[in-house]
Amino acid sequence: MTVSRRTLLAAGAAGALATPLRARAQGGPAGGPAAAPTIRLGVLNDQSGPYRDDTGPTSVACVRQAVQDFGSRGFNVEVVSADHQNKPDIGAAIVREWFDRGGVDAVCDVPTSSVALAVNTICREKNKVMLNSGAASTDLTGAQCSPNTVHWTYDTYMLARSTGGAMVRQGGDSWYFLTANYVFGQQLQRDTTRFVEQANGRVAGSAQYPFPETTDFSAMLLRAKASGAKVLGLCNSGDDTLNCIKQAREFGLLRSMKVAALLCYNSNIRSMGLDVAQGLLLTESYYWDLNDRTRAFNERIRSKTPDHWPQMTQAGNYGAALHYLKAVADLGPAAAKASGRAVVERMKAMPTDDDCFGQGRIRADGRKIHPSYLFEAKKPSESRGPWDCLKLVATTPAEEAFRPESEGGCPLVR
Template sequence: MISRALAVVLLAGVSFPAAAQQFSDNKVKIGILNDQSGVYADFGGKWSYEAAKMAVEDFGGKVKGVPIEVVTADHQNKADIASNIARQWYDTEQVDAIMELTTSSVALAVQGISQEKKKIDIVTGAATSDLTGKSCSPYGFHWAYDTHALAVGTGGALVQQGGDTWFFLTADYAFGYSLEEQTSKFVTSKGGKVLGSVRHPLATTDYSSFLLQAQSSGAKVIGLANAGLDTANAIKQAAEFGIVAGGQRMAALLFTLAEVHGLGLEAAQGLTLTEGFYWDRDDQSRAWAKKFFDRTGRMPNMIQAGTYSAVLQYLKAVDKAGTDETEAVAKNLHEMPVEDVFARGGKVGANGRMIHDMYLMEVKKPSESKQPWDYYKVLATIPGDEAYIKPAESGCPLVK
């Protein structure tokens, strides 16, 4: 017969809430892994971490009574460093999902590790459409934008406006190649021509030789297939060479509100670009952006707003599943609609691509801006089904 004291001990051992027993380590832990010190520090950086924390707070701080934790690290735009951090997070620090992942080489590496470890990754910072193409994963999701959507937006629009000859300045890694290739396809499909291209290393400081080649090509549009400080520095130096004054146009194929702010309207005015979010879109986006501004001193771009959306949707999927078990959460992420401040009527394809509207923007002249961070004119809304590759055509081996 069991003694009263022993019975109390046995009961105490099983008295945890039933929900907690469905969660590894009795918590949900999310890692925000991105560039916090290099060329993409403003692009995502610590601001994406703040957006992730906002999502947790807005969700209520717990899921099914289990606490939610967010950690962050700087991968320094190096795939080997990112891979080491990802393995450590998964193997010893009980991280359930990794998100943001600025830089395509990093995102591809971490998505591979996540698939190996059967963990979820949601990419908001990297661009390459290979993440939901040939390198897709059953546990991998691509959220805020990709190279195809940028090419449809900026590339297609400028050709229709008369920019029918192009020369590319391209970042010399996977993201740049993909962005140039896909934009070139849209330029030629609209009847335009690509006159040439030149590749530059990541974090280049001197663009003079590259810009001279672009200038001498005579192309009507110089497409900047790079991002962050690389794009900003190229635009600054292009002004010194008188490229825009000479009649050529600069197309920033991946440029966000953060980089426009850093560059200033005087230098950035007239640029055409594509983003998946604008803080001044409507009352809901303005209200959320004000909360973001109050804690960061800046307005969010599509990377930061997309990270908020990704974290929030992940938590909704966990809540619906009643567990942080990867297969169950991934199933919900594929099936649940995305409806939040970032995406309206969003949906996730079988290849993990979150399909949502994109926006073609033109940077305002200083005289057109009515208040701080009032930088964009929305030229067009690009429906998600037009912006993104159809899952069946993406090359993802998971899609039948």
């Protein structure tokens, strides 16, 4: 199998139209054998901004690992990537270029919900495939669900139910939210508020801030402290989450409030250090040391990502890409290139199984189903190494971890 090492880099004055990718000829020389068809996967994410470590090059490496593990089955696979800079217009322009002139068949990752919703529309319009791992918006399996989209790794409902629900059960019945002012942050606050109020808790207040230009959270943190709430709910991710937790500790908030980092990864815990992060609760659907299969995957990919072991979003790109390629092989590459919708239908019809997430399935609304895991950041004395940061606290079964299909409003659900 041929795996391309080329990477489409963002370029241009507006920030980035990806360089056109020249498709390979599908026929051989006159009188010779026909060339094997080529399937192209485009990894679209943040390669240079606040979510680079949460997605970025490690997500690309995970897609390439899926191609390697898939093996050779009668067609070539190429992987390209581009930086959407967390801007919907840039992301949309790159994807249109990929589809119209680049020969790309499926788009992977797509963090930042506003970008993902734009790409979701284009994939449906162009009858291509969207394999979402990085975006958390439940709209992708709700009102804006598409027959061309699979939502693989996590969403705001799962995070709110697992981390938010755990905090309430521990006595955190009053909350103050610090929220990134875009789709992901707003939906995460909404979903967490639902679980807090269902448990007879209350929201004492909230503050929204402009993303991605905010780095100083001091004024908002002081208002949170003054609210008297027991829990500071962080409806953000990446560098913003790290900065909020570090600044909260500096201002002494952690002496009177618990922090609910509603989207946080093992890589974030390692970056903060266990002396800062110990005791923090977070939810992931993959962790490298969860079981024998996750450890086996981590061993295979460590040499490609030695300084940044994959967390759930990055591992989700592996699982989604691998299952997509299995569906292409089952359907046939010519039929797969002709219709992204047909590939997604085949993906839904086939049970999922990979080393990162184990066995699962894809529902009619495009939601991939697997368990979610509540972890606690270890004390420094409990850690056996630099990436040994989490201990398992609770597991939510696959059929309970995500919003019921009947509540989403997806027109694909009958």
